[in-house]
Amino acid sequence: MFKKREFLTTPMFGSSVKVMLLGGGELGKEVAIEAQRLGVEVVVVDRYDWAPAMHVAHRRYIIDMLNPNAVKALVEREKPDVIIPEVEAISYEALEELESKGFFVVPNARAVKIAMNRIELRMFAAEQVGLPTTKYAFALNSDEAVEACDKVGYPCLIKPEMSSSGHGHVKILESNPNNIKKAYEYAVSHARGKSRRVIIEEFVDLETEFTVLTYRYVSDKGVETESCEPVEHWRYGRYHYIESWQPSTKSSAILEKAREIGIRIVNALGGLGIFGVEVFLTKDGRVLFSEVAPRPHDTGMVTMASQELSEFAIHVRAVLGLPIPKPRLLSSAASIAIYTDKENLWAPRIKGVYEAMNIEGVDLRVFGKPYTYRDRRMAVILARGGTVEEALNKARRAASYIVIE
Template identity: 30%
Template sequence: MSKKVGIIGGGQLGKMLVSEAAKMGIYTIVLDPDEDSSAVSLANEKIVACFDDRAALLELARRTDVLTCEFEHISTEVLKYLEDEGFVVYPPAEKLEIIQDKYNQKMELKKHGIPVGDFMKVSGIEDIKAAAKIFDYPIMLKTSKGAYDGKGNSIILCEEHIEKAFMELGGNAASIYVEKFIPFTKEISVLYCGSTNGEVVVYPVAENIHKGGILYETAVPATISDTQRKNAIEIAKRVYSLFGSVGMLCVEMFVTKSGNLLVNEVAPRPHNSGHYTIEGCTTSQFENHIRAVVGLPLGKTDLIIPTVMRNILGEDGFKGIPVIVGAYEALSIEGLKLHNYGKKETKPKRKMGHMTITASTLDIAREKADRACKVIKIISK
């Protein structure tokens, strides 16, 4: 319990990690380039620096007992240096480096027989056209690095869309690849967590809905068959054996029209689709991540009650100092919990917070979530 934890990244995931650490009396230092990032308001200390700043990361490592991260896009070169110097980093740089590059991530999954959709590397417009002849339209053009929340992805419906999609993704032939479009019926995710002592726990399968590439809703339990549930957990277990280390790992999957499961992406950290665990499970993903990296026993992951999580995004047409409207009305809804990330600026589609609604059934929880979404908005002054 006396260990100090260094958290690389001060966004909302970092904030929720710091919050759980504080409950257990665990000292935290957050490194982030934004001096007003969400997590620094709760952390014991902050270091304001970029994620590839070797001197700053070395300082963070020297002042803490273990380093962990709230997102993937960190310089693995610096993390390897820290590991060579004897500092403890979770996830390890070697695994993080593979996961950071989504094409390499898919190659590694395929190499180990984990089910993924068809994909291929491309190096320009002519290659994309050739891929479309193999996969047929529509196809997904993706950047292999830095993509999140719908950014770095473009769906191509016909040949006339290829050049525009290529340029929208930066026109960088070295970092793109094509995936065959998967006409899925559901999106699901499974959260795994492993501790320094080898203990592993798994969370209930979650069902996710995305809008515009951004997670809109997570509902638990997922409305899938028992066979699909077992298969999802087994696939996530195999992915964990490949990429997992210490802390949380999220495996996102598609349920195809034929009922099969295909892995879409892997994230080696707490995940947006795991926010429901704060109110919905015995132990949240954030508490278990902190427990894991400091070597404490992991908490139970049982679902307490059906739960729906909805992200709260910045409203279109508003940019500036955020103002929450409708919070009073939303919080009058029984079973609703509101999480405000405390970001200093709102932008259209920026994740500003989330709400969770617990109820005796998912239908009731969704009805309440729909009511809340009609009243709560993030605008600007």
């Protein structure tokens, strides 16, 4: 049902090939750039003006993407060939209806729906696909939460059914009903939407984390699924990723297990495009599926330095029906995300760029976000090296020069 693309053309004229990005953050910006390079017309939608991808788009729109009528009205006006969701906070109802009318939603509306919902995703991955995961239980109210925590054991994590960037996650250290009830209320009050459901997960001791970038594309033989060398990353106990690197330094047996998890979940979700499959390696040696994003992944920004085709180039080729001969790993590389702790600085200055970029093999992406808020990611350092260690050291040195003010 997915066809090879026969031609590309000129944007802004009658027969242009058009993509619409729903969400225009830093990952969307790189997707937009890759689409621009192929002469594709790029329309970017977000909830605020001058989001990163809007700077490299032909047109931009500012709407509430959780409002189904707003999303549908825009799509009907623009009639894009491909709709690329870049964030989770999009009306699923709109995507499903648009898909049923014949619009192509990446990777497909069902996959978007499953992946944005921790409960649906966990049931799908563990119970349907049969992947290994952390122990888990679900709860609908605070009494059930107490029971579920006891069942899963301690320490455990309460997470709202829908949220991103660690919003509403609470770690529970011991069986204490009052604390658990408070934690449950905190979790649901930080959820996206009105759901009162939560997942309770066994809190595992992490040895490391992987993102297996796995993609489905149209080959000569039909749709094929492939994965990149796993990206390894570390968060230093924070919810946001800080450092990522490629290739991983873990054993090939472990990496094979991680890749198999990637291929299995992505094949079950279907469609076209790249997926960031998050996999845990625990201190006791378990390789566990954690979650999947049906889109490029922030930790995958390192592929802009390491791979022949970045995760963004792969995504664009895949969703357009273009071929993807397996991209080579060109170099060991590392990325470090630069966050700000400043509130409400408009057009902030990114200082230290001369010193950072003066290091051989170091590159920088400045996202161009119009204003800051605490913990907002503003830029990323990319570094190549002869080894991962060398790349990481260069990236750390470069990051130490950067100041946002």
